[in-house]
Amino acid sequence: MTLARVRLFWCLLLASVTPASAAAAAENVGLRVGTAKIDITPANDAALPLAGYGNRVLPAEAVHDPLHVRALVVDDGSNQAAIISVELIGLSTAFWEKLTARITQETGIRQDHVLLTVVHTHAAPEIRAQSPTGAGAAAAGPANEVAAKRAEYLTRVENAVAAAVQEAKSRLQPAKMGFGTGRANVNINRRARNADGGWGLGLNPDGASDKTVAVVKFETLAGEPFAIFANYGVHATVMGPSNLQVSSDLPGATSRFVEAHYGNKVVAAWTSGAGGDQAPIYDRNGTEFRHVAVLGQILGEEVVRVADSIQTSSRGRIRALQKVVSCPGKRTVQNPGPNREYKIEDADPVSIRLSLLMINDVAFAGVSGEVLTEIGQRLKRESPLARTILVTHCNGSSGYIPDDAAYDQVSFEIVVSRLKRGCAEDAIVNGLIEMMHEVW
Secondary structure (H helix, E strand, O other): OOHHHHHHHHHHHHHHOOHHHHHHHHHOOOOEEEEEEEEOOOOHHHOOEEOOOOOOOOEOOEEOOOOEEEEEEEEOOOOEEEEEEEOOOOOOHHHHHHHHHHHHHHHOOOHHHEEEEEOOEOOOEOOOOOOOOOHHHHHHOOHHHHHHHHHHHHHHHHHHHHHHHHHHHHOOEEEEEEEEEEEOOOEEEEEEEOOOOOEEEEEEOOOOOOOEEEEEEEEEOOOOEEEEEEEEOOOEOOOOOOOOEEOOHHHHHHHHHHHHHOOOOOEEEEEEOOOOOEEEOOOOOOOOHHHHHHHHHHHHHHHHHHHHHOOOEOOOOEEEEEEEEEEEEEEEEEOOOOOOOEEEEEEEEEEEEEEEEEEOOEEEEEEOOEEOHHHHHHHHHHOOOOOEEEEOOEOOOOOEEOOHHHHHOOOHHHHHOOEOOOOHHHHHHHHHHHHHHHHO
């Protein structure tokens, strides 16, 4: 146990015997949890280009598997919080602000008690404000029609998220909760050496990779599971840029496997850990949906194994805090010529939202970006709480967030990151740890 964890243990022990905490315990009505799952699969006549690959401009041709919003609402008698998993590639910070403000208005759940996450599937509709060009424009139709389809779909997503939280809140029931971890060899570092000695996208078995599967189980007082939260660091890119079918990719396959295992009596919300530099072991293969199913089963089986081994408690205490940190920004310009040299230019600062949700001694640590593995591992090493889960793509979009050492290898993640070296890693790790101490 680290010194920080020892100190925190004694602080908690001393706090537990004070008159104030005794009074609070007397008022604690126990944990209540509600769930909801709502379909957001686009209609065939509203096809948009799929997200995640700049060279894929044709609209989706079919739906392979559905997209969903999954919501968990947790109540401790004094506070309520919502955890929402959306099967899309990303949600802008502006959209997060609009949507969470609506959730607060309609449900009373405070904005800083909401974790709104996406699974980062690269086979969901492209919802950014851009239109296809060339052949894609001809197939998708006039730009104004594409923009109208996008706006209509975003409205549908917004309504579905709000409705899911409302439904989950309406279904609150007494519950027990527990935490556990396992391991799955489904991800691999994707920052690999090129033939010319540079760095690019590939599969690097020697690179940093966290295989941890974090699971939180919620069950009835009679011991029947009805909600599972799962977290794993990997890109949802089993299907590659040649795929033109809507899919929730690996995250959706995992959630469906877990839900089916429990007779579809549970809602299994999947979230991404520090997966900014992690590919699935079958990556971007194009049309092999069987690979999606295989990896979803491997990961899902581990989620189930861990969930079935978890001991639960009806004790419930919720605390939450959010802060925004700002780091110097940059843009990377590639010089012409064969040497792949890059020039760094100054750009506007980048805001990163840190979101901490504490349920008992489990810390859901949210970051608004694609965090690389080393940051996630450092946070878990230094956290005062052993049960710390890094949740990325959470409450906004700050782009790729590399650790400081990663800038030595100029790969895709470094080129497209909007952050200068030397700020984000410390800001995230130290910021979240400070927040943990603050809410205790």
